[in-house]
Amino acid sequence: MKDPVQMPESRFLRVACRKCRNDQIVFxxxxxxxxxxxxxxxxxxxxxxxxxxxxxxARTFT
Ligand SMILES: [Zn+2]
Structure with missing residues (x-):
């Protein structure tokens, strides 16, 4: 049984560091x-x- 609401989404996110503001892509x-x-x-x-x-x-990648 597939429930799209329950399906965990996997995507890449751009996350900015709170300390040095470097941003990198994370999963x-x-x-x-x-x-x-x-x-x-x-x-x-x-x-x-x-x-x-x-x-x-900072940003979401699909
Ligand atoms: Zn940092």
Whole structure:
């Protein structure tokens, strides 16, 4: 049984670092922590489903 509302969406997001404002593309279903490439701050934390964005989501890619 397929329920589109329950389907987790996987997409790429542009997330800007809160510390250094570097932005990088992250996968919203990342299974590991994604750190900023410049300063090492946490940008994305895995939650088991859609990852939690720690930085600023700047743009969505489909
Ligand atoms: Zn940074």
């Amino acid at each position: 919203n279903k990342a299974s590991t922590v994604v750190n900023c490439l410049k300063c090492g701050a946490e940008l994305l934390a895995p939650t088991g489903g859609t990852a939690e964005i720690k930085g600023r989501a």
